[in-house]
Amino acid sequence: MDWFVLKKIVSNYLQPLSIAVESLASGLILLGLSTWGAKSGKRSRLRRWLRHTGLAFLIMATMFLYLCSTASVAEALAYSLERQYPPMKEDSEDFRALDPEFIVVLAGGWRVGENAPVTSRVLPPTETRVIEGVRLAALFPKARLAFTGIPREVESMADLAKLMGVAPDRILLESRSRDTDDHPKFLKPILGESSFLLVTSGMQLPRAVSLFRGAGLDPVPMPTDLWSYPDFLARSPYQWDRLVPKASYLEMTDVALHEILGRLYSNLRGDAADEVRRPAVVEL
Incomplete structure (x- = not known):
C-alpha cells in the first residue's frame, strides 16, 4: 500500500x-x-x-x-498554534524590508470539478489563502505567485487568482505535492536560494515552516485563515455560551489536533527543524 x-x-x-x-x-x-x-x-x-x-x-x-465541541477547548488549541507566527503589520520595519521573489501559497483542499464556477471548486481555507496571496502580490509587484498542491487544486487556485486580476505570467504551478510534507520537497528545486513568503492557514503554519526549514529553505511566514488569534485571551473561557457544544468548534479542534499530530509525526521522522537546516560544508 x-x-x-x-x-x-x-x-x-x-x-x-x-x-x-x-x-x-x-x-x-x-x-x-x-x-x-x-x-x-x-x-x-x-x-x-x-x-x-x-x-x-x-x-x-x-x-x-x-x-x-466547546469554544474553550477548540480556541485554546487553535490559539496555541496561531500565536507562534502572528500576522506582520504592513507599517512595520520588518514588513517594509521584505523583497520577496516568490509568494508561495499552499493548497488546502478542493471541492468539485472544473465545470463548477471557480469560486466553488476549492474549500474555504484554500480560497482564503489565495485571496491573501493575491493581496500580497499587489503589495510586492515583482514577486511571482507559486501555488502548490495537486493539479486540480493549483489549477483552480490559479483561475481564482486570475479572476482577481493577477497576470498569468506571474503565476507558477507546482502540482506534484499531495500534502504538507511534499511542498518543500518539490518546491526546493524551483525556489533555490530565492526569498519567498509562505502563505497558509495560521494553524498549519508552524508545521509548514518547520518542514521548509528542515529542507534548507528560509520562508517568511504569512498567516491567514485565523480562527482564534488574537481575540482568544480577551475572552473568558467560562462564559456559558463558550461551553455550549457546536459543530464549528469540533471542526476547529479537528484541524488543530491534525496539525499537532502532523508536527509530531514530522519530528519523529526528522523532517522538521526550528532553524534552517543547511547542508554541511566540508573544508578540504
Whole structure:
C-alpha cells in the first residue's frame, strides 16, 4: 500500500469524531459482552470488568466529544498554534524590508470539478489563502505567485487568482505535492536560494515552516485563515455560551489536533527543524 494512502487512513481514525465513535462502539461492545451468559444467574469478575470498562468507555467518549465541541477547548488549541507566527503589520520595519521573489501559497483542499464556477471548486481555507496571496502580490509587484498542491487544486487556485486580476505570467504551478510534507520537497528545486513568503492557514503554519526549514529553505511566514488569534485571551473561557457544544468548534479542534499530530509525526521522522537546516560544508 502507498505510504501516503496509509498515512491518510490512519489520520482519519485519529480525528476527534472518529475517536469518539470508536470509543462509543467499544463501550457498547463491551457492555454487550458483559451480558453474555447472564441468564444463567452466574456472576463473574470478567462480566463485571466488561460492564465497568464499557461504561467507562461510554462516559469518556461522551465527555471527550463534548469538550472537543466547546469554544474553550477548540480556541485554546487553535490559539496555541496561531500565536507562534502572528500576522506582520504592513507599517512595520520588518514588513517594509521584505523583497520577496516568490509568494508561495499552499493548497488546502478542493471541492468539485472544473465545470463548477471557480469560486466553488476549492474549500474555504484554500480560497482564503489565495485571496491573501493575491493581496500580497499587489503589495510586492515583482514577486511571482507559486501555488502548490495537486493539479486540480493549483489549477483552480490559479483561475481564482486570475479572476482577481493577477497576470498569468506571474503565476507558477507546482502540482506534484499531495500534502504538507511534499511542498518543500518539490518546491526546493524551483525556489533555490530565492526569498519567498509562505502563505497558509495560521494553524498549519508552524508545521509548514518547520518542514521548509528542515529542507534548507528560509520562508517568511504569512498567516491567514485565523480562527482564534488574537481575540482568544480577551475572552473568558467560562462564559456559558463558550461551553455550549457546536459543530464549528469540533471542526476547529479537528484541524488543530491534525496539525499537532502532523508536527509530531514530522519530528519523529526528522523532517522538521526550528532553524534552517543547511547542508554541511566540508573544508578540504
